Amino acid sequence: MGVRDILQRIFTKDKKIVLCGLDNAGKTTMVTFLEKGTFVDHTPTMGKETTEIEVQGIRINIADMGGQKDFRSLWLGEMKDAECVIFMVDASDSERFDEARGELMKLSSIIKEKPLIVLANKCDKGNIASLGEIIAALNLQKCPSFEIFPISCKTGAGIVEAFMKIYYKLTGKQLTKKISPKALTVFDKGGVPLTSTSNEDVLQGGLFAAITSFVRESFKTELSQLRLEGNIIIFKRSRHLMGSIVIDDSGNVNIDDAESGLDELLCHLENMCPELEKEELNTEKIEYLVKQYSSNLLN
The missing domain is CATH 3.30.450.60 (Beta-Lactamase)
Known part of the structure; x- marks a missing residue:
């Protein structure tokens, strides 16, 4: 069982997830990794792209929101009927943390009501911010609840662990890896x-x-x-x-x-x-x- 197979066991009923974050954070790259199990480079998302994943006859909708300034006003409305919000940040680009914090705080009315998962992407790069530094920079301690995970949408590191937590947030059930090779x-x-x-x-x-x-x-x-x-x-x-x-x-x-x-x-x-x-x-x-x-x- 590969990454795609593991993730296909995560969801047991209709769910909608909204994936947002600044441009160049790696959002669309992650969606493609979930589908194909490997890295594929992408051009920036314009507006919104919806990916449907069929899981035992059930559709899972991932709303991948464009991160450019012109499209950020679309995020809040898209989240109203979502079960979970994923905010992705480029852990290697600390110069944009203030900008990311500002955009995240605009979502405060929604993230008070829904599970928030923060993904610190590009952990495969050198000289990245620690999770503690990202929590402080994004002012996450002011969020009612959140989980943060280091991942790499290029190498695949941490992606399954992060989505196992998303599964728990959505269903209250623990998910175990099905292969667990020695x-x-x-x-x-x-x-x-x-x-x-x-x-x-x-x-x-x-x-x-x-x-x-x-x-x-x-x-x-x-x-x-x-x-x-x-x-x-x-x-x-x-x-x-x-x-x-x-x-x-x-x-x-x-x-x-x-x-x-x-x-x-x-x-x-x-x-x-x-x-x-x-x-x-x-x-x-x-x-x-x-x-x-x-x-x-x-x-």
Whole structure:
């Protein structure tokens, strides 16, 4: 199960969410990440764009509001029938915090009545403001209630965690990640491991060696799964990379979901690393991207 699949389990009935914030905060980029599971660059939104997400036959409407000055007057009216307000701020652009605070305060009559989620985007960049600094700069302590999360709409970091909180605000129910893999490993196309991440010591001992051997043997066979030591190891291949995911062999995790999540990760890496087309491999970049993205999958 990838980011899209996780998010599709979040909503259980008709909901409307309004997404607002200054121009260039990354709002439309986030909506696209929710749909496609990877980064897509965008031109500024003009007015409003509505995205409908089908979830088990139910429509979820995300009203993505343009952040340019000419369109900010539209925000308040759009929020009147919304169940949740999301305000996005560029955590790397502290020079615009005062402007963001002014726009947020114009919404005070609405955010007194509705859940407010503040997303501090672009946490993948260096020299960003801390959450405490953003809370102070936006004067959020004056809001009756709010939650703030660091995210990156480019790398995917924190997006699922933020939307799990939105789910709780909307329904009062906790949402758990459906895959919760024990480990993820990404290999080059020759089967050499590039980076691994895990939520426990599952890769210690002989298991990691077995995974590496399994990946290399997959060139000769049609094998895509291996059961070993109470684990299921799933293997997938993309154009320039390979990956493995380790899940518990207890039947609690849907194998199709795990395969989908791994495939989505590899597609994201291919998208974010265009240099792979030139047979150039930046191991540090891949390691960083896997660490950022895996927060959506690992507990």
